[in-house]
Amino acid sequence: MNKHLIATALAAAFLAAPLAATAGEAELMARIEKMAAELEQLKAELKASVKKTEAVEQRQQAIAAAAPAPAPVAAAPATEPAVAASAPSTIFGAYGEINYNRPTKNASGSQADVRRAVIGVEHRFDQKTKMVAEFEWEHAVVSADDKGESEVEQLYVEREFGNGLRSKVGLYLIPMGLLNTNHEPTAYYGVERNFVETAIIPSTWREVGVSLSGDTAGGLTWDTGVTTGFDLGKWDAAGGDGRESPLGSIHQEGQQAKSRDLSVHAALNWRGVPGLLVGGSVFTGKAGHKADGFTANDARITMVDLHTRYTPGRWDLSALYARGQISNTEALNETLVGNPTPVPKSFAGWYTQAAYRLMEVGDYTLSPFVRYEQFNTAKSYAAVPQGLGVAASPDEKVTTVGANLKVGEGVVLKADYQKFKEDKSRDRLNLGMGFSY
């Protein structure tokens, strides 16, 4: 439209010039100037219009790339999908966190760490089948001399069967607790993940197996599956890892995982009332794998958890209880007498947390929070002959006070202070940056 106007204006300008030669020079100049001004105005309008069109087109292209095709509207027959079959698509995502910890009673123990950098890939083969993978680096550098780890955190194929029924095959996250399946730094409060869901539930906990999930009209989601489990043969009674996280020290993570004994898991989560989640889960399986000469081939590891989260208005309230048990460890622990870390019979913990969305300025959201947790990684031991056992640990109680500052949707800055009741030397100040997209 504007192009035509300009063309007309130009033609008019050139045609008008010789015609105007018969008129007075002043009049001619005035006309030329007037036309030049009009031309400039048209040019400016055209430029603005092109810019607007480009912006709109870019937006539409972005949407078109996301939405494969518009839904057929009123005339759609009942069996036709609302969104036409899209071409196979591959999506990349990532998350990461960098943390700084400063023990307040031992500042020389201060540390900054690239805690994790994760690349996620999701590929959809067709409308019903997709692959999900997550590749992770922890502690920045991985080599024989360094402390970093490089790992495949998730690698599974998911197939949908309709009616909300779906199955996963591969290395997937065990649906237990609140954090394990939502472990991106933008999804939880505090610089560090809570103790209960790291020391008791060994987040990020994944196993190789097959799962089946579904949901009901009443808001109930269920998951169940058969997977690899733990390898009690890896227990290091001389070291401290088992004291830090009993299951974290003997998980297999799909690394040539011993699979003579398989485990089963089940989870139920109810979200029937908006803003409320109530759920629980169980995971159980033997962990001896009939290894030659191993004295705990009948040992069974069982984990249970109950959790709830309620988000009324600006509040975000949650609570969780988790308990683990390792049975038939008497004979094994007798062989470990003299070591500082025998296999516990039970370990457990709980926490309660309240966060409040205090301020929103632009795309900054400030949410202070407080969390109280109590946990014990060696709550009890199986009986051993008198005088040879190790005393059960006292419950550790940790209060965490801090705030998350979200920048937009994908970036979070965190600061908190943690006070330990038992081991006061662990009191610390934490700062962190995390992102997820």
Add this chain to the structure above:
Amino acid sequence: MRYRHLIPLAACAAGAPAFAAQYLNAEQAQKLMFPEATAFRQQDLALSLAQMQQVEKLAGLAARSVNWRVVGAYSGDQLLGYMVLDDVIGKFELISYAVGLNPDATVRQIEILTYRESHGGEIRLPAWRHQFAGKSARTGGLTVGDGIANISGATLSCTHLTDGVRRIAAVAQVALKK
């Protein structure tokens, strides 16, 4: 109650050449939203620049698109309302949904047509979707954490869907309200 309708419909969808995560098509959604309608007319909308700016101001979000897929629902000649069709990204995948609107631009009903994420299918729950009913771009309350409760474990899906509904409510306020 409304959710019960979904069960046979979803069963039909599953019985048809399978499209796993599709729960409704547009035609089914418009009938669910306006059961009393005798006619549906496609009346797609193209926003002017000024209208887009108004939408952005009202919704607090980019207007995103000039063109909107709109179906008018009528009983005889009487306008009952509109259904606007849209798609948003959940966490990684596309969510197709429809917003039913009354002629006064208040939200009547939300229906999820397709949902393909592994988690967060709870946005289909009637109790969650019911939170939108009766609200408009003018009344507010169409934001997660402010009128719309979050779904634990599906924050991105419910935030993005809620943003989408708020945008459509603003489009209705600006361009459809009678």
